[in-house]
Amino acid sequence: MRRVSLPRLIAVFTWTGLSSLGGGRSAYFHDALVRRRGFLRHDEFVQDFTLSQVLPGPNFSNLAVALGYRLAGAAGGVWGLVAIVLPGALILLGLGALYTRGAFSPTVTLLMRGLSAAVVGLVLVTTLRIILGSRRGGRAIVVAALTFAAVGPLRLPTVGVVLVMAVLSFWLQWSRPAPPPSPRPPLEPVGPGTN
């Protein structure tokens, strides 16, 4: 059963993808699909959003697939993915070709230094917001801090770190009573780091 026709879904997803610059990319979907067009309810969006976070893979494409599937079945999932990935991929390919050919003059190279430093500032804020917006607790903080130290300063391979930390984290969470169900954290501080 399709709630939204495929051409409409492709048009809305393409536009949402193209306008999702900078921070809060998943929030653009919430605004476009829930608030402005009423394609789905807020709680349905939160379900798909949680799914896209828990599953491995780039969150933004996972979210597009989950929302597309909900709105228009398997074809909606496929076209939702194509609509948000393809335009950006073509733009980045063009930029990559210019970069590789050395078309970036010394001026642009200097500009890139400033831009990449600024991007570090941007992803820092996004990460801090996600940390502050998530449910805290000593055990979760220990797991996050150990994971950070291992893959950041220590430069250990992420696969091993994730396996060890996931087992540790499951054990720590399993060995304590589940917290009472609480309202989900707000959606908006979902920034460029969560794509």
Next chain:
Amino acid sequence: MADLALLTWTFLWLSLLCVGGGLGVIPEMERQSVSVHHWLTAREFVDGYTLSQLTPGPNMLIAVFVGYRAHGLLGSLLAGLAMFLPTSILAMVVSHHWQRWRTRPWAGLAERALIPVGIGLMAGGVYTLARTAIHDGVTAALAVGTALAVATDRVPPMIAVLAAGAIGWLLSR
């Protein structure tokens, strides 16, 4: 040919490491692309991440950039497919069953257990980018200035980033 297969395989397993945000996979992607396989330099990697931030769509499109740098158009296509296709199929399959699964106790446990790991990985991603991008007082000041401007919520992130780029360029002339 062998390196193309290696590129595809590497981005395939890297895509599975994107838990709780694409930023989390950056340390390992940098390690593999720069130190292990020499597909590009650390500087090019940071520039690629910056370009993918300035491009609409998922920032994991950096896979397309690395693939292009390593093996041209074919490399970009294979790296992009490896990054997005398998995990999207998984998302589709789980979407189909999620209505029933999400109320089970283990679903909540998985969420609680994996989110702290994802957050640690994201913070590691910030560290990895900073190690190359921040190398003197000017770049450090630009990063802090952008962070403060974005944190006020009054400046659109892209405007803050572009302004910092322009200021950095003016200062370094």
